[in-house]
Amino acid sequence: MSADTEFDMLGEVRAGFPSPADEEPTEKLDLVRLVVRHPASTFFFRVGGTSMVDAEMDEGDIIIVDRSIEPYNGCSAVCFIDGEFTVKRIEQHADHTLLVAANPKFKPLRITPDNDFTIWGVVTYVIKKM
Amino acid sequence: MFALADCNNFFVSCERVFRPDLEGRPVVVLSHNDGCAIARSNEAKALGIKMGDPLFKIRDVVERHDVTVFSTNMSLYADFSRRVRAVLRDSAPCIEVYSIDEAFLDLRGVDNPDFDGFAKALSKRCRRLTGIPMSVGVAPTKTLAKIAAELCKSYPKLAGGCFMYRPQDIEKVLRRWPIEDVWGIGRRSAPRLKAMGIKSAYDFRSLKEDYVRRMMGITGVRTWQELHGIPAIGFEAKSDAKQSICNSRSFSTEIYDFGELMEQVAKFASMTAEKLRSQGSVCSSLTVFAATNRFHEGEVQQYGHICVPLSEPTDSTIDIVRIVREALREIYVRGTGYKKAGVIASGIMPREGIAVSMFDGEHQDRHRRLMSAIDDIRRRAGDGSVIVASEGLAEVKANSAHRSPAYTTRWSDLPIVSL
Numbered sequence: 375m376s377a378d379t380e381f382d383m384l385g386e387v388r389a390g391f392p393s394p395a396d397e398e399p400t401e402k403l404d405l406v407r408l409v410v411r412h413p414a415s416t417f418f419f420r421v422g423g424t425s426m427v428d429a430e431m432d433e434g435d436i437i438i439v440d441r442s443i444e445p446y447n448g449c450s451a452v453c454f455i456d457g458e459f460t461v462k463r464i465e466q467h468a469d470h471t472l473l474v475a476a477n478p479k480f481k482p483l484r485i486t487p488d489n490d491f492t493i494w495g496v497v498t499y500v501i502k503k504m
Numbered sequence: 505m506f507a508l509a510d511c512n513n514f515f516v517s518c519e520r521v522f523r524p525d526l527e528g529r530p531v532v533v534l535s536h537n538d539g540c541a542i543a544r545s546n547e548a549k550a551l552g553i554k555m556g557d558p559l560f561k562i563r564d565v566v567e568r569h570d571v572t573v574f575s576t577n578m579s580l581y582a583d584f585s586r587r588v589r590a591v592l593r594d595s596a597p598c599i600e601v602y603s604i605d606e607a608f609l610d611l612r613g614v615d616n617p618d619f620d621g622f623a624k625a626l627s628k629r630c631r632r633l634t635g636i637p638m639s640v641g642v643a644p645t646k647t648l649a650k651i652a653a654e655l656c657k658s659y660p661k662l663a664g665g666c667f668m669y670r671p672q673d674i675e676k677v678l679r680r681w682p683i684e685d686v687w688g689i690g691r692r693s694a695p696r697l698k699a700m701g702i703k704s705a706y707d708f709r710s711l712k713e714d715y716v717r718r719m720m721g722i723t724g725v726r727t728w729q730e731l732h733g734i735p736a737i738g739f740e741a742k743s744d745a746k747q748s749i750c751n752s753r754s755f756s757t758e759i760y761d762f763g764e765l766m767e768q769v770a771k772f773a774s775m776t777a778e779k780l781r782s783q784g785s786v787c788s789s790l791t792v793f794a795a796t797n798r799f800h801e802g803e804v805q806q807y808g809h810i811c812v813p814l815s816e817p818t819d820s821t822i823d824i825v826r827i828v829r830e831a832l833r834e835i836y837v838r839g840t841g842y843k844k845a846g847v848i849a850s851g852i853m854p855r856e857g858i859a860v861s862m863f864d865g866e867h868q869d870r871h872r873r874l875m876s877a878i879d880d881i882r883r884r885a886g887d888g889s890v891i892v893a894s895e896g897l898a899e900v901k902a903n904s905a906h907r908s909p910a911y912t913t914r915w916s917d918l919p920i921v922s923l
Contacts, residue, residue, distance in 0.1 A: 412633070413587070413590060414587040414588075414590035414591050414594075414633050414634060415587070415632075415633035415634060417911075417912060417919075418912075418918050419918055419919050419920070419921040420918040420919070420920055420921070421920075421921060421922075421923060422920035422921065422922055423922040423923050431923060436918065437921065441632060441633050441634070441635065442632070442633050452921050454524045454525075457525045458922060459919060459920065459921040459922065460921060460922045460923070461921050461922075461923060475923060476923050477923050480923075492524060494524070
């Protein structure tokens with residue numbers, strides 16, 4: 375996540391006797407507005423399953439999915455395969471698509487036209503409790 | 505030009521967004537309390553399941569054909585309705601929300617030689633962004649746009665969008681269009697017209713205007729004009745919040761108990777319904793809110809509110825109290841001391857001229873007679889002489905054995921994705 379760079383600084387602290395009212399921001403930082411760029415097409419999912427070392431995501435994390443984003447090579451996406459939602463990195467090759475798991479222990483899955491598979495939406499943020 | 509954007513089998517489509525495995529499979533959504541079918545997938549329709557069929561009547565078919573059954577999940581449908589409206593607002597200068605799953609778009613002044621492409625692109629865009637399949641009909645009038653949207657449902661080749669404007673095309677469609685399926689032709693008019701040999705929309709359109717006026721009044725004439733391609737039904741682009749009735753109050757002491765809070769909120773609901781009836785209007789959405797004391801030291805203020813778009817506009821105390829009760833259940837948090845609550849009715853429109861649908865007719869008539877009797881007694885014997893027995897009685901738990909999670913509106917119900 376590189377979300378931290380997108381916060382704005384709201385004024386500076388002055389020396390002396392600042393009145394609290396002077397520092398009152400006219401607008402608050404709104405995390406929802408930060409992570410939900412397109413309210414109509416943005417959905418939240420929760421990561422289930424066992425948490426794994428080295429994975430980018432852990433059990434309990436909330437992932438933000440925006441369906442308005444066209445899937446691109448290298449994006450993480452919520453996919454629907456074999457009756458289950460799963461989050462994978464999409465690798466587009468000339469003649470096939472590869473689904474790469476966040477957990478390096480899982481082998482990449484090669485998608486052929488025979489697979490019943492849909493990309494449900496592209497992951498834009500992960501909310502992780504530390 | 506006007507467009508009608510109509511979500512296909514809306515409640516079923518909402519359920520399928522988080523259950524893609526149900527694409528292509530028969531699905532039914534039941535009414536409040538799991539009474540009867542109120543939404544059916546095309547596959548369920550093909551099995552002969554009818555709108556309004558009670559669950560016990562279709563139980564056999566459900567089991568034999570492995571039909572997936574859902575209880576009503578209003579918070580899910582309301583959330584998707586909001587998303588779809590947002591997509592529509594981005595695509596037209598002006599929209600008129602007609603019901604939970606339909607909206608008119610005012611395209612007058614939009615300089616677009618390719619309305620067919622516009623309609624298909626909008627349908628595709630809605631599907632991609634929200635997951636909801638939609639039919640978009642574009643035509644010179646609202647009544648014709650509604651027919652064009654219906655055509656999309658019958659002909660998958662139209663790819664969700666249909667632009668119907670050439671007089672010869674319109675005539676061809678209207679010749680085959682049953683008169684009872686024309687928007688604005690009421691349950692009562694249709695059999696009368698058919699008895700007179702007026703079977704299709706084209707037959708009706710071919711009548712003399714004077715004749716229609718004498719027989720059906722101004723409402724009939726409007727429909728007649730609209731079928732001729734002359735816009736006669738106004739476009740009401742009022743914002744959702746512009747016209748509303750709000751009944752709310754602060755309580756003298758904080759209310760913790762659901763039953764007690766509901767009793768208060770039911771009172772507001774019933775005042776709202778009376779106000780609607782007194783001005784001859786109906787509302788198409790209801791908002792319920794409940795808040796804790798703002799001035800409590802060290803406690804976070806809780807503010808819950810939920811907006812429920814109605815599938816049927818209503819002015820009935822019974823309907824409104826029931827819906828409000830469901831809604832309050834969604835926002836009520838146990839152990840919270842509520843200091844204020846209220847009910848807001850919005851999407852207010854005149855009762856005359858609302859769409860005729862399956863719940864109209866006998867049921868609504870009986871309701872209406874009951875409501876006017878209640879209003880009468882109250883006028884003579886004072887407020888509170890008659891109340892809807894929603895409260896004070898033992899809590900009756902609604903049946904909702906097949907309700908899907910509130911995927912989009914409750915943290916504990918988020919859909920699960922595996923790694």
